[in-house]
Amino acid sequence: MKTLLENINPARAIMGRLFLWFWVTFIVTALLAIWGARLFFVDLEVSEITPDELATLTSITQRFDRPRLARMPLQEVVNRNARSLRGRLIAVNTATQDIVMSMGPPLRENDIRDLKRLAKQASPIAIKRGALKLVGPLFFERRGERYALFSAKFDLPEKKTPPIVLFLIIALITTTLLSWLFARTFTNPILHIQGSVKRLAGGEWQSRVGPTSNRQDELGQLARDFNKMAEQLEAMWGAQKRLLADVSHELRSPLARLQMALGLAHQQNVDPATLERVEREADRMASLIDQLLALSRAEAGEIKLSATPLPDVLKEVFTDAHFEAVNSNKQLVVFEVPTFTVNVDAVMLCRAVENVLRNAIRHSRASTEVYFSDDDDFWSLHIVDDGEGLSSQECERIFAPFYRASLARERESGGVGLGLSIAKAAVELHHGHITAVPADTGGLHVTLAFKKS
Template sequence: MKKFKLSNIFLSEKFKKLLIHWGSITSRAPINSMFVKIFLSFWFLILLLTTILISFPLLDDRQLQDVTSSDLNDLTLVRESLQRSAELYPDATIQELIDNDPGTDFRRIYLTDLFGRLINDKAPRKMRQFILDSDSSETPQKKILTKLTYLGPVVFEHNQRTYLLYFSAPNQKETLEVIEWLIDNPFLLLLTALIISAPICAILAWHLTQPLRQLQEVAHLVAQGELNTRFPTIKNSDEIEKLANSMQLMVLFLKNMLNNQQRLLSDISHELRSPLTRLGLALAISKKHFGESKDLLRIELETKRIESMLTEVLNLSRIQLTPVQKERIALNEFLEELFLDAEFEANEYGKIFTYPRLSTVKINLYPEFAYRAIENVIRNAIKYAQHKINVKISITVLTIIVSIENDGPLIPESELKNIFRPFYRLSEARERETGGEGLGLSIAENAMFKHGGKIWAENIDNKVCMHLQFPRYG
C-alpha cells in the first residue's frame, strides 16, 4: 500500500512537471507563432472529426422509438380493419386475411404468434429484425427506415387464438439517405472524414511549406556561391520569418567575410609578387656579372615554383569565392578543343591520348571552372602515364561522368582520398621529377564541388582512373 502511494505521488509530481513545462512553452510562444498555429490547427481538426463521428449516429432515425399517439391510432385502425375482414369471412385462414387486406396498396401486415413465430409466408429481413427487437404489445415501437416505417405490435385475436400484429407503411422521412448509407458503411464514413480533413491539412501544409520552399530555393543558390541572391519577403510573423532574417544576416556576414578574405589574398599576392620580381631582377644581374652557376639555377627554380604556387593558390581561392553564373552548353562544343589540346600535348611527350566521339547533349556548368578541373586531371594523367591516356564519358538522365585513365604507377589505396588535399604529394621525389605544386587536383575538387558534383580516384585493371561527375541540370 505504501509502495502504491509513493508511485502515485511520483506520477503526480511528474505530471505537474510536464504541465509546468507545457505552460512555459505556451507562455513563451506568441499567438501567431508556428507552434501555436500547428497546435491549434491539429486541435481544431481532431475536434471537428470527433464531432462529425459522434454526431452522425445521432442523425440516424432508424433506431427504435416509442410510438406516438398518432402511430398508436394507425395500429388500432389496421387491427380494426383486419378484424372486420375476419368478421366478413369467418372461414378464411389467417394467411388469407393478410393477403386480402384492403390496404395492401399502401401497407403490409405481418402477424406472429406469442412465441415470435412469423405467420406470413415471407417477410423482409429488416422486418424480421424489427419483430425480434419489438416483441411487447404493452410498449409498441416504431422504426423509420429509408422508404418504410415499421410499427407494432398490438394484440389481434382470431378464432380464439392470439397474435401480435405489425405493419409497414411508406414514409416521407426527412433524414438524408446518404447519412444512413455512411453509418451502415464505417469504412466509407472514415473515408469521408479523411476527405473532409484533406483540404484543411493541405491548407495548413501549404501555409507552412510555401515560405520554407522559398527559403530552400534561396539557400540552394547561396550554396552555389550566389551570395547576392535576394531573399523572399516573408510576413508570417512566426519562426519562419525569424529564420529568413537570420539566414539573411548569415549570408551578409559570410559575404563580408569572403570579401575580406579575397581582399587579403589579393594584398598578399601583391606583397609577395613584389619581392619575387625584385629577386628575379637580382638573379638576372647576378647571371650577367658572375655567369650561371648551380646555386643560381636552384634559386631561379625555387623562385619560379613559388610564383607558380602563388598563382595556383589565387586560382583556388577564385574558384571558391567568385560568384558566377552557370551556362548551358553542348558537351561536344565544350570538350572538343580541350581534348585536341590534350592530344597534342600527349604527342609531345610521346604518349597516346584517346577519347570517344563526343555527344551533343547539353549540360549546365561553369565553363571556366569545369575546363580547369578536367584540364588539371588530364595534365596530371599525361605526366604520370607511361604510354596511354584514355577518356570515357558516361551519360545518364541526371549526370555526366568523365573518366580519365592512365597506365602510370598505381596510387596506394590509402592515398586515393588524400591526393585531393592542397599541397599533398605522394612522394617528394615524384613531384621533383614531374613538377607541380600539389594544387591541381585540389583545384579540380573545388571546381566539382562548386558544380554540385564530385571527383574521385580508383585503381582499375592496373590503371589509375579519375572520375569527374557533373550534374546535367541545376
C-alpha cells in the same frame, strides 16, 4: 494594444498552429458526422404496412381463438406462431401493460415504451426505430383479458448508408484533407530553407531564403538567422578572395627583385649549386603566384566568351598532353572530339582541361583516357586514369584550394593544390560543374560538364 494581441496570438507559434489545426479538424469532423447522422438516420419514423404483413398478423390473431390453443399458456402459443413469421411476436396486455414475446434477444427500453404506447392504438400502424420495424396492433381476447398483438422484424435500409460507415467516410475525408493542408503549409517553408542550405553548401554564396523569412513564427526566425549567416559567409568568402588576390599581387614585386638579384649573382660567379637551388624555389614561387592570380580571376567572374569549334579549342591542350605522356612513358588515348561549336572563354576552358589532364597523366600507372558525351543541356569531357585513385570522401574535397590528398596521388606531385581549384572555378564560370568519382579501372574519373548556349 496591437502588440499585445500579436503576442498572445496562438497562430504566431508552431505549437499554437498545431493546436488550432487539430482542434479545428476535430470540431469540423464532429459537426459533419452529426449532420450526416441526422440526415441519414431517423430516430423514430412511421412506416408503411405492406398487405402481406397485415395479412400474416391477422391470420395469426385468428389462430389464437382456436380451442386447442386457448388451453395452452400464452407464452407457448406466441412461440409456436412466431416460427412462421420469421420474426418475433409480441403480445401486450392492454390493462396491465404486461408483455409476452417469443424467444429472442431482449428489446431495448425505447422499443418497450413504443409497444406500450401503441397498445392503445385503435388501428394497426408500422413504426421503425433504427433497423427494428414494429407492426400492429391487432387485438384478441384471452381468458377475459384483452391483448394487443405486434410483429417485430429487423428491416435494414437497402439504399441508405449504414451510419458507422458514413461516419468513417466523413472522418477519413475531412481529416485527410485538413491534415494534408496543414502538412503542406508546415513543410513548404522547411523545404525552402533546405533548398537554400543545399545551394549555400554548393558554393552559391548569394543563396537566401525568400518569403519564408517574413513569417512571424519559429520557421521565419530560422530563415532570418540563415540569411544572416549566409551574408556573413559571403562577406568572409569575398574577403578571402580579395586577400588572396592582394597577396598574390604584393608577392610579385619582391619576386621580381629576387629574380634580378639572381641574375646579378650569376654574373658575379657565386656558387652555381646555391644559385640553382634559389632559382628553383623562385620559379616555384612564381608558378604559385600565377596560379593564385588565375584562381582569383576565375572566382571574380572575369570571362570573355567567343564561338569556336571545340576541336580548335582543345587541339593545343591535347598536343601538349601527348608530349608529356610520352616523356613519362605513359599512354594518352583521346577519343573522337565532337565537331560542334562552343561559346566559351578559350583560355579558361583550356586551363581547366589542362590542369585536370596533367594531374591524371602524372598519377596514372600506364594510360589515361579522354572521351566526350552530351545531352540536351550539357556537353561533358571525361578524363579517366588508371592510378591508385581516391576515396569517395577525398573526391568531394580535392577541388578546395590547397587541398592535397593523403594517398600516393599527391605525395610526390610537387603541386600546391590549386590546379583543380582553378579548374572548378573555370568550369563554373561557364555555368557548368566538375565532379570526381573513383573509376572502374581503380583510378579517378573526372567529369567537366559545360552548359550549352
